[in-house]
Amino acid sequence: MNSQGSPHGSRSGVTGFLLNRRLSLVVAAASFVTVLLLALGVAAFVDSYLKEKNGQSLAELAFHMSQTLDNGVYERFGDLLQISHRLDFRSLQQNPQKLRAYLEQQQRFFPEYAWLGFVRPDGTVLAGTGGMLERKNISAREWVQAGKQNPYAGDVHEAMLLSALLPQPQDGEPLRLIDLALPIYDDQNRLLGVMGAHLSWQWAKDIRKNLLSHNLDGREIEILILNSKGSVLLGSSGGASNGMDLSKLLSFRQAREFKVGSVSEQWPDGNRYTSGYARGKGRPDFNGLNWIVLARQSDAIVHQETSAIMQKAVLLGLLIGLLAGAGCWFSVSRALEPLQQIEEALARLDQDAATLPETLPTTRRDALAGFARKLYSRLIDMYGREHQLLAEREELRAELTQHFDTKAHLAELRRSLELRVLERTADLQDTNRLLEQQLEQAAATLLSCRQYLQDHPDSTGLQAQIRKNLELLRTPPADTAVQGSQTATEPSVREKL
CATH class of the missing domain: 3.90.20 (Hemagglutinin Ectodomain; Chain B)
Structure with missing residues (x-):
């Protein structure tokens, strides 16, 4: 029958892919897009998860650092307390050489001590390691005055009386010390003097170095120690954070309220960092140092790490999508062979309809073949x-x-x-x-x-x-x-x- 007698013209003009190829292309494209979107979703999830995990890691690192500092100072107070229990300070006051020898022995056991000494109630140093400051009156020192009343732990400060007597740090920074003091009483609860100790600030640096060596994993992480006012006590290794006023940082304000967590924020140097924060709470019988620890990592570094993982996830998704698309193409093409035969028959209806068989020539017995x-x-x-x-x-x-x-x-x-x-x-x-x-x-x-x-x-x-x-x-x-x-x-x- 010609095109004038047919209401919809010649079916032989059907162009493009055959039916099964078009459906195969649609299914393959849908499979590829689905897998790709899934890969992008997984990549976004991984990015969010890694950032959250990195923040948790920084928060844990800051918390561990603050706890280690508090525990270290608390243990040093325990050392001083043990010394006070072991020694008869009343008798040793007549033999300062013996007291000095015992203190030097303790210093060898605990090299964190830069100086150990015993101060009389009038502020005169009775005995000190290395003989330093002996017979000198240091009653004006804050730790001497506070140590007559209660156990005392002060902020880190540059050495004054001992700066010329102790070796200087190898990193070129000035010698800094932490003052510890403990009142010593006799059996009648009369003050015999003050047991004092100066912890070298190198002790805190060693703690930070040890923690970073176990938690860094090749990442550029910095740990900073701040006092309760936001001043930097221990800054970055390059000294870039020294002298900064960090009291306006959200991480500092959160840590000051004894909260532990992490936040992405902009620092005074203009860069964005993910900051983990924590503050030591001390012990029931020790108030702690009230220092705030911030562990930070540049967001640019975090982005590089997550971007590399996201790129791998996307590439893997593309590969899987291509394989899935090819598999769907082959499977759908094979499944839709009966429909292809139907389309070929439709294309022949207007030319040689008389030669078409009355039934579809297929040997398949599946549901689709029966429908076809x-x-x-x-x-x-x-x-x-x-x-x-x-x-x-x-x-x-x-x-x-x-x-x-x-x-x-x-x-x-x-x-x-x-x-x-x-x-x-x-x-x-x-x-x-x-x-x-x-x-x-x-x-x-x-x-x-x-x-x-x-x-x-x-x-x-x-x-x-x-x-x-x-x-x-x-x-x-x-x-x-x-x-x-x-x-x-x-x-x-x-x-x-």
């Missing part, structure tokens, strides 16, 4: 029904055309008949008028003859003939009586006769 066979049979039936309907339509069109032609012919005959009737009527009227004129002439002649007969009564034969003619004139012929064209008020020629 039913669909193929329905399409063949529909195509046959379509051609039958097209044939019936052509027959109906021919009948309608013939009907309209007959109707037009009848109309033409009607118009022709009407014209003939009109022409015949006109001819009859003309004939009638002519007869009327002839009758009038004949009537006039007869009337003249009648008058003549009245005037000549002896013409009996002629009179009879005239009467006969008058009777004939009074009787209308059958073919002229139909006109009736004369009005009631006009007397006819016969009436005159």
